[in-house]
Amino acid sequence: MFLVGLTGGIASGKSTVSSQLKELGCPVIDADVAARKVVEPQSPAYRLIVQHFGQEILLDNGEIDRQNLGQIIFSSPKKRRLLNSITHPEIHKEMFKQILLYFIKGYGYVVLDVPLLFETRRLTRFLTHTVVVYCDPATQLSRLTQRDGLSQEEAEQRIGAQMPLKEKRRLASHVIENSGSHEDTHRQVLRLHTKLEDFMEFLVVRAVAVAAVAGLSSLFLYTVRLLVS
Numbered sequence: 001m002f003l004v005g006l007t008g009g010i011a012s013g014k015s016t017v018s019s020q021l022k023e024l025g026c027p028v029i030d031a032d033v034a035a036r037k038v039v040e041p042q043s044p045a046y047r048l049i050v051q052h053f054g055q056e057i058l059l060d061n062g063e064i065d066r067q068n069l070g071q072i073i074f075s076s077p078k079k080r081r082l083l084n085s086i087t088h089p090e091i092h093k094e095m096f097k098q099i100l101l102y103f104i105k106g107y108g109y110v111v112l113d114v115p116l117l118f119e120t121r122r123l124t125r126f127l128t129h130t131v132v133v134y135c136d137p138a139t140q141l142s143r144l145t146q147r148d149g150l151s152q153e154e155a156e157q158r159i160g161a162q163m164p165l166k167e168k169r170r171l172a173s174h175v176i177e178n179s180g181s182h183e184d185t186h187r188q189v190l191r192l193h194t195k196l197e198d199f200m201e202f203l204v205v206r207a208v209a210v211a212a213v214a215g216l217s218s219l220f221l222y223t224v225r226l227l228v229s
């Protein structure tokens with residue numbers, strides 16, 4: 001099995017691309033979803049967050065107030081680092097569990113949708129392909145302010161909390177340009193999907209060829225030994 005990293009900047013279109021990949025039958029593990037799971041009430045990360053950020057970070061029902069926590073960490077690099085140090089190891093553990101499940105089920109590859117893939121770098125060594133969903137800075141800003149109802153200043157702060165998208169584009173093995181229409185992006189996703197399916201077929205053919213060569217070599221050696229003895 002091989003792993004594909006899907007990343008980008010905040011609101012650059014990762015979820016849009018990952019939904020399209022899911023529709024094509026690709027297994028996708030979403031780090032944002034894992035990040036929500038690992039801070040459920042009474043989990044180890046939840047307890048640490050309450051310990052460091054205080055009870056005032058909780059909603060009346062005991063869950064973490066994500067909007068409030070977002071405002072705190074996006075305006076303070078120190079608090080962001082603290083939250084990352086609590087949540088990231090748990091997120092990675094959760095993602096590895098899910099990868100293992102897909103492996104057991106016999107999937108040829110899994111796509112990991114991870115916003116901070118190049119910032120943390122913990123997962124990159126396991127990846128065969130990296131895909132960056134890119135859009136130009138003005139489009140990113142306007143999509144972020146519209147989707148999350150943020151002011152321009154708040155949105156710029158959140159964009160500034162991540163590695164610049166241009167740099168991520170440079171590090172990727174594949175780029176999806178998402179400044180245009182959904183249809184335009186869908187065409188690129190179809191091409192990416194074909195590429196991944198072809199690569200999986202290549203790995204299967206190679207594995208079969210290696211097994212065949214190994215089997216034939218053993219048979220040959222066995223025959224030679226029989227003839228010699």
Ligand SMILES: CC(C)(COP(=O)(O)OP(=O)(O)OC[C@H]1O[C@@H](n2cnc3c(N)ncnc32)[C@H](O)[C@@H]1O)[C@@H](O)C(=O)NCCC(=O)NCCS
Pocket residue numbers: 009010011031032035065066067069070073080083084087088091114115116161162
């Ligand atoms: C700050 C939190 C509470 C805000 O929650 P909220 O539901 O409003 O947003 P959501 O989780 O859907 O994240 C939206 C986007 O924000 C960006 N983002 C989230 N956390 C971070 C971070 N620590 N640093 C930079 N960007 C971040 C990502 O692009 C992400 O896709 C939440 O994002 C969080 O717990 N973040 C820490 C864990 C983390 O790093 N998650 C990213 C996946 S690795």
Ligand SMILES: Nc1ncnc2c1ncn2[C@@H]1O[C@H](COP(=O)(O)OP(=O)(O)OP(=O)(O)O)[C@@H](O)[C@H]1O
Pocket residue numbers: 008009010011012013014015016017032115143144147178179180181182185
């Ligand atoms: N090609 C497109 N044309 C128009 N709108 C788009 C396009 N792609 C994405 N959007 C919109 O832009 C917003 C951000 O997209 P999306 O949620 O997919 O980004 P994301 O990278 O997953 O964000 P986050 O980092 O916050 O998880 C959404 O409101 C989405 O509907």
